[in-house]
Amino acid sequence: MAGSGPSQPLNGTGHAGRTLGSGHLAALLPDPARARPAYRHLAQAISELILDGRIALHVRLPAERELAPALGVSRATVTAVYDLLRESGFAHSRQGSGTWTALPAGRTPHGVTRLLGPRDTAIDLARAAPALPHRTLADALARVSPQLAEHVGTPGYHPYGLPELRAAIAARFTRRGLATVPDQILVTSGAQHALTLVLGLLCRPGDRVLVENPSYPNALEALRRARLRTVPLPVTEAGWDTETVTSSLRRSVHRLAYLIPDFHNPTGCLMPAGQRTAILHAAQHSATWLVVDETLTDLALDGPAPQPFASFAAPGGSGQVITTGSMSKTHWAGLRIGWLRAPAQLVTELAGQRIATDMGGSVLDQLVALDLLDRSAELLPTRLEQLRTQRAALTAALAEHLPHWTWQQPRGGLSLWADLGEPIAAELAERALDYGVRIEGGAYFATDPGVFTQRLRIPYTAPPDTLREAVHRMATALADGLPSSAATGRPHWIA
Secondary structure, rough: OOOOOOOOOOOOOEEOOOOOOHHHHHHOOOOHHOOOOHHHHHEEEEEEEEOOHOOOOOOEEEEEEHHHHHHHOOOHHHHHHHEEEEEHOEEEEEOOOOEEEEOOOOOOHHHHOOOOOOOOEEEEOOOOOOOHHHHHHHHHHHHHOOOOOOOOOOOOOOOOOOOHHHHHHHHHHHHOOOOOOHHHHEOOOOHHHHHHHHHHOOOOOOEEEEEEEEOOOOHHHHHHHHOOEEEEEEEOOOOHHHHHHHHHHHHHHOEEEEEEOOOOOOOOOOOOOOHHEEEEEEEEHHHEEEEEOOOOOOOEEEOOOOOOHEEEEEEOOOEOOOOOOOHHHHHHHHHOOOEEOOOOOHHHHHHHHHHHOOOOOHHHHHHHHHHHHHOHHHHHHHHHHHHHHHHHHHHHHHHOOOOEEEEEOOOOEEEEEOOOOOOHHHHHHHHHHHHHHHHHHHHHHOOOOOOOOEEEEEEEEOOHHHHHHHHHHHHHHHHOOOOHHHHHOOOOOOO
């Protein structure tokens, strides 16, 4: 039996307090009249939303008497839905406290499976991350082996990061136009780890956070799990609207804003210098922290790499800018090396926050990262030329096999943001897997459900022949027909 207490107001995370509002759940679910029996249709939709992260685990579902009118069904139907969820392991009941979401034994959340390798026969277009040549890694390991031997006689804990790596990252910022000292650098286990540390230190549940729409899905998930109220800022093919961003910063109190100004993921847009200056000015006057994701900055394919975002601030105006970066997009995600640049005092506080989770990163990985960064002038041009070749192969294949799709060629980054002309992205992604291509629909990148259903993010990180084959398979899947509405009528929103 579902709990009888009233639902609490929804916050920006997909749950309120620990109770899911009946109105919000009804908005996420498909029309019960579209498939019969309705209770099975609704139970399947709720289980998919739990796996996708749109409904959090361990939250209370709405009372049956509240959800029934919200859905326009009988209370008996909702009772049957909850019974089926309990039978399948997606819910459990507590005497006197309602029905709560759960994860069945043996089931893996979609956010985890997307990071795993695809089926043996599948071409992976879901992960926009390049591979690292074997010889490059082997050479780096050989070079760092003597340095590693010097470290094994020490405890090996470096909560701030290896001093020499911090110094190299600081020097990199300085060369790019933003004077930086090692005390302003914290080495992390990737840029996602850096963001999570920042949210844990600076934010509290219910805080308002400005975020681009669309945006990087794992960042959106981090914001939801921190129970923050996300305020979307549209990013179109034309980029950001300066007035919208600055007025949002001035109009309301926001704890922070998360931005990807360099070859934005997924649209590929590059923010002009004038917009950067205006946003920095507005954020400074509103006392809003800016978290600037620069993981794609070095991947400039049609021109020079942009200067650091914080370098556009007026003197003394970059004190509330936190810049994150990593090795994942330029070198290899398997290293799990990232960093953040922030005021030295904040770096010290974040290092304290970090101790509670991992105490410090791998010394070996940091030594390899240091070696690769020192050789960037040698390695990066080859990587950029490879990406240009792959981008050209992808756009040529799309023009040949799917000429009705449209896109704007990005000046850098790792992917295209393709417009399919109709809202079929989720259905195509589902069918494409049967043809050996793994890709995600545009809704995966949305701050709100139900948008970007006509979009696909298509990375060009695979070899040219693989990209051409992937496009051919997607075109074949589309020509052979997409799944029927009965199979895919439920929303495929992804956290």
